[in-house]
Amino acid sequence: MAGEPSEPIVVAIDGPSGVGKSVAAKMLAQALGFHYAQSGAMYRAVGWLVESHDMSPRDGDRIAALVAETMIDIVLCPGQSAVWVHGRDISEALAGEAVGKAASAVATLRAVRQTVTAQLRRLRCHGSLVMEGRDIGTVVFPDADVKFFLDASLDVRARRRWQEMRQAGYGGTFEEVRQAIAERDEQDRTRALAPLVPAADAHVIDTADFSIDAVVQTMVSETQHNILRGNV
Numbered sequence: 001m002a003g004e005p006s007e008p009i010v011v012a013i014d015g016p017s018g019v020g021k022s023v024a025a026k027m028l029a030q031a032l033g034f035h036y037a038q039s040g041a042m043y044r045a046v047g048w049l050v051e052s053h054d055m056s057p058r059d060g061d062r063i064a065a066l067v068a069e070t071m072i073d074i075v076l077c078p079g080q081s082a083v084w085v086h087g088r089d090i091s092e093a094l095a096g097e098a099v100g101k102a103a104s105a106v107a108t109l110r111a112v113r114q115t116v117t118a119q120l121r122r123l124r125c126h127g128s129l130v131m132e133g134r135d136i137g138t139v140v141f142p143d144a145d146v147k148f149f150l151d152a153s154l155d156v157r158a159r160r161r162w163q164e165m166r167q168a169g170y171g172g173t174f175e176e177v178r179q180a181i182a183e184r185d186e187q188d189r190t191r192a193l194a195p196l197v198p199a200a201d202a203h204v205i206d207t208a209d210f211s212i213d214a215v216v217q218t219m220v221s222e223t224q225h226n227i228l229r230g231n232v
Ligand code: C5P
Pocket: 017, 039, 040, 041, 043, 044, 100, 103, 104, 105, 107, 132, 133, 134, 135, 136, 184, 188
């Protein structure tokens, strides 16, 4: 890319469930030649572990001990990020709203957030990075070079998610999907630690009005503009 900076740069993308962050972040990373990291997969891995051990998400002390003794790694592969637990790639087990719900519950716990945040910050050492999540621009990388907050109404997000799930063979109703997303959003927006909120210096993009290509193009232009302007 013209005017490429010598220091690794970080692009933070935050936003609520079902807004299209993962697709947009992957496309942006590919367009810029940066790594892509999906921070939610780390919280999903903890939620999955808690369920596999038949623990309640309310059992904070036992979860803290479990997280401390488990090797959970986020691994950057070309064009995607994977999560490994004790040396095994568990990424495939992390899809779906049930794991998302468990992730949102454990993401309220301080010990979990501290461990995951430390792991995420290390990823900058690998080079320039697009990371998506809920608190990337506010907590993980408050000094990120460019920040985006993608948004859309609950109905728009639920419809997109429902259509994706139906294509994957899901037989539930739109109302069930809408309800699950609304509950997860409420928990993510109102928790005491690192709540979902746009960073003061984030570019807020309402994705309802644009195609994914248009959203990514806006983000590419804004990121390049920042680099050329010497803001990084
Ligand atoms: O992005 P994804 O839907 O996979 O995230 C699952 C859950 O993980 C979210 O609902 C949120 O509670 C939590 N999360 C978080 N902070 C992040 C990323 C995800 O609290 N940076």
